[in-house]
Amino acid sequence: MIALRAFIGVVGGVEKSFARGDAITESEADEMNLSSKPDIAKKEGTRDTKTSKT
Amino acid sequence: MSSAASSQLRSAIVAEATISTIPATPGFTTLHAPLRMVGATQTIEGRSLIAKGGRLGRGVNGIDVTGALEDTLKYGVYDTVLETLLQGAWASDVLKDGKLEKTFANENTLPAGVGGTATMMRFRGIEALSGSLNLASRTAANISFALAGRASDAATTTAITGATYTDPTVIDPLSSGADVGTIVFNGYTLDCMQSLEINFDFENRDLQPKISSNDLCGITRGDFLPVLTANMYIEANFLAIYNAARARHTAFSVTVPLGSVTGEKYTLVFPLCHFATASLDMTGSAAMQNVIIHPQYDTDSGAVVTVTRAIA
Numbered sequence: 001m002i003a004l005r006a007f008i009g010v011v012g013g014v015e016k017s018f019a020r021g022d023a024i025t026e027s028e029a030d031e032m033n034l035s036s037k038p039d040i041a042k043k044e045g046t047r048d049t050k051t052s053k054t
Numbered sequence: 055m056s057s058a059a060s061s062q063l064r065s066a067i068v069a070e071a072t073i074s075t076i077p078a079t080p081g082f083t084t085l086h087a088p089l090r091m092v093g094a095t096q097t098i099e100g101r102s103l104i105a106k107g108g109r110l111g112r113g114v115n116g117i118d119v120t121g122a123l124e125d126t127l128k129y130g131v132y133d134t135v136l137e138t139l140l141q142g143a144w145a146s147d148v149l150k151d152g153k154l155e156k157t158f159a160n161e162n163t164l165p166a167g168v169g170g171t172a173t174m175m176r177f178r179g180i181e182a183l184s185g186s187l188n189l190a191s192r193t194a195a196n197i198s199f200a201l202a203g204r205a206s207d208a209a210t211t212t213a214i215t216g217a218t219y220t221d222p223t224v225i226d227p228l229s230s231g232a233d234v235g236t237i238v239f240n241g242y243t244l245d246c247m248q249s250l251e252i253n254f255d256f257e258n259r260d261l262q263p264k265i266s267s268n269d270l271c272g273i274t275r276g277d278f279l280p281v282l283t284a285n286m287y288i289e290a291n292f293l294a295i296y297n298a299a300r301a302r303h304t305a306f307s308v309t310v311p312l313g314s315v316t317g318e319k320y321t322l323v324f325p326l327c328h329f330a331t332a333s334l335d336m337t338g339s340a341a342m343q344n345v346i347i348h349p350q351y352d353t354d355s356g357a358v359v360t361v362t363r364a365i366a
Contacts, residue, residue, distance in 0.1 A: 008219040015172070015213060032216045033079035040081070040220055 001029045001041045055167040064163040065089045066219055067180075069134050069156070074179035074204045074269065076159045079216030083134070086222065087125035089160045091177045093206035094118045117268040118261070119177050119203030121160075126194040126227030127187065129318040133363065134158050135199055139182035139254055140359070141275060147364045150357035153275045157181055157204070161214075171211050179204025181273055183259040187322075189230040190249040195312065202261060205269035228312060235311025235319075239327075239347075242298075242306065245289035248342065250310070252322070253281045254359075278358050282308060282324070282347035288334070292343045299332035299345070308347060311365075319365040324349035324358065 001024040008015050009032045018024065024034065024041055034041040066082035067089065096118060100111025123135065137143060138158060140151040160177045180203040188196045228234075230249075237247060259276035286292065305326045313319030330346040349358050 005220065005223075007221075010213040010215060010217045013213060013215065031079075032218050034218075036079075037081050037218060040218060 001026075001034055002044050003041050005040055007040050055170065058165050058167055058170070060088070062165055062168075063088050064161075064219070066161050066163070067134060067158045068161075069137075069158045070179065073155055073157050073272075076161075076176065076178060076214065079218075080159070080214060082161060082217060082219045083131075084219055084221050085123075085125075086128060086131065086225070087123060089121055089123050089162065089201070091119065091121035091160050091162060091175070091180070091201065091203065091206075093175075093177065094120065114268065116263055117206055119180070119206050119270075121177070121180070121201040121203070122199065123182075123201060124196070124198040127197045127312070128222065128227055129224045129313055129315070129320070130363070131222045131224055132197060132199075135182050135185075136361065138180065139185045139199060140278075140361070141181075142357075144363070147362060149361040149363070150355065151278050151359050152357070155181075155272070155275075160203070166211075172213075173209055173211050174213070175209050176207040177203040178206070179270070183273070183276075184256055185254040187252040187254075188249070189234055189251070189310075191230060193230055195228040195230050195233065202259075202273060203270075204272065224318065228314075233312065233314045235314075235321075237311070238307075238309040239295075240307040240309070241304070242294055243291045244286065245291050245343070246287045248285040248287060249283075250285075251283045252310070253283070255279050255281055280324070280349050280358060281330075282327070282349065284345040284347070285335075286343045286345060288341040288343055292332075292334075295329060295332045295343065295345055296334070299329035303329065305350065308349070313365070316366050317364055319363075321362045321365055323360045323362075325352040325355050325360070326350045326358075 003018040003022045011028050065085045065088045068080040068082045096115040098113030102110035137156040141154045142150050142152040157179045162175045163172050182199040185199040256276035260274045262271040264271040308324040308327050310322040327347050327349045330348045332345045335342040335344050
């Protein structure tokens with residue numbers, strides 16, 4: 001997944017900072033349940049609805 | 055090691071789906087201003103003849119969770135807190151007062167000294183019991199909330215698995231100047247307004263302690279009795295309000311638009327209001343009219359106040 005904005009996530013019990021555009025591994029995304037947090041991360045290759053043209 | 059500074063605090067909130075339960079893998083939003091939560095232990099102070107009347111023994115009756123939040127109003131940042139204050143839920147960007155139990159959890163994280171281990175204090179089942187929005191000329195739009203929670207956890211250095219923390223996107227405070235639209239008392243032409251304070255007051259918002267626990271059973275819903283206080287300069291139109299307040303008068307609506315950025319505006323509407331008083335104040339250099347308004351329940355909207363957000 002790709003971070004849509006900067007955020008801090010708890011991964012492996014430790015806080016990790018993500019910057020906008022950072023790649024997030026599948027295991028990290030699963031641990032942070034990012035699939036339910038579409039405002040902060042999206043799957044790679046998917047369109048960002050906030051910036052894509054309609 | 056230098057001691058921690060209060061500015062090193064990270065104060066974060068997340069709405070609760072289940073009351074008093076921090077969601078799994080919570081998506082916290084950090085705040086610009088600290089949520090000053092306190093878990094005050096209510097102790098039993100033992101006294102004993104064994105100690106010749108002195109203290110001996112200690113017990114815990116419960117832990118009261120209270121707090122406060124004061125900040126300049128920033129669009130969208132406090133929408134979760136507003137839900138708990140008005141006991142309603144945002145629906146299509148509209149929030150009306152009601153009797154829902156909306157709660158959020160708070161995590162305050164502070165390093166144990168500079169460079170020290172991050173230590174978390176967590177509070178659950180939090181609601182705003184009252185609040186105010188203060189608009190005064192030449193100052194920021196200020197909000198404040200009095201808070202109470204149902205439960206608290208022991209301080210810990212263990213982070214919540216999978217938690218995320220995002221900063222609010224809006225950083226600019228709203229002013230009481232250009233960021234406030236035209237305030238309308240429907241049916242009245244208003245003189246210049248120096249200030250408007252909206253107090254979201256409740257009666258009987260009481261804590262419900264219970265046995266077998268340090269935590270609360272809940273918090274009573276209370277009675278919503280907001281009060282609007284407007285200070286207006288004496289100009290051509292003060293007479294109408296002055297005389298209306300002296301007598302039986304037709305109810306009117308009050309509309310307060312907030313914000314000047316497209317899509318980042320609120321409108322507060324109190325659809326059914328009466329003047330309580332409209333006294334004159336000659337204590338300062340400018341003669342002022344102090345108008346107190348009592349909003350009422352409006353059967354058409356089913357609410358005392360309606361807040362709309364994301365207005366273009």
